[in-house]
Amino acid sequence: MHFRNISESLAKELCRSLHYLGTYREGSMDFGLFMPGDDLPTAYCSVSGIGFDSRRSGLARMLQVEERQIAVVSRSYTSPLAPRNTVSYLLARVRKALRGRPGGYEVMATAVDSNLGFTGASYAAAGWKLVTKRAVPKYRYIDGNFMADRQVFSSFGTLRSDLLRSALGAAYAESSCGLKPRLIFGVMI
Incomplete structure (x- = not known):
């Protein structure tokens, strides 16, 4: 698979049509994994600065960094036809791409919604740690x-x-109804 940045216009279309929220997070950096010959990624990931929900939760304080040092995986999608371990491979490539980039990111973080059946297994497989559970x-x-x-x-x-x-x-x-907590994962860049 080939890793590369994807355009904002493609990322917006992918978020609109494939991500459960149906919205794009403005100002994101967008990455994808492409199978040879494909125009659309098998998996994509949008990375944003810390946002509204993360500020409210005190994520920077928990991770012991400044808010500006946190890169948040804010959107991701993987085709059901993707090869095994595609997500953990994509996360590792994104992490490597963020090293040394302007902006001074030190930590990557994400929120996993267990109410939708997500477990964070791909994050754990990529070396991320469960930082906390946040009530929804x-x-x-x-x-x-x-x-x-x-x-x-x-x-x-x-x-x-x-x-x-x-x-x-x-x-x-x-x-x-009562909701399960949101799982917050993080990893040092």
């Missing part, structure tokens, strides 16, 4: 579509349920 208080839905807290806050300026219900009425809903 609720999922939010607008017009029946899941929206991450970042998206809700960006669109409506609040995460307060009462204000969202008041503004959106029946279009706003929240999960009502």
Whole structure:
């Protein structure tokens, strides 16, 4: 497989069509693994600076680095037809690509949503460590579509349920069942 940067336009299309959130994280660095002769990656990964959710969780404090030193794997996707160990290989290549890059990244981190069946096995296989588990208080839905807290806050300026219900009425809903914690993995670059 061939590793390379991918264009923002391709990354946006991949996120829109293949990633469960359906959105691209602006300002990301985007990487892919390509099979010989393929125009689309077998696996891709977007890496961003620390964001809204990570700031709220105190991730930099837990990892004992400054926020600007954390590169977050914010989106990834791997084809079901990908060879075994594709994800851990992609993560190792991204890690190597970030070494010595402007920006001074020291740590890579990601959040794995165990409520969606993700376990973090590929991160563990790539040498990442489970840093912490973070409670997921609720999922939010607008017009029946899941929206991450970042998206809700960006669109409506609040995460307060009462204000969202008041503004959106029946279009706003929240999960009502108990959720498993989000798994936070990290690795030194």
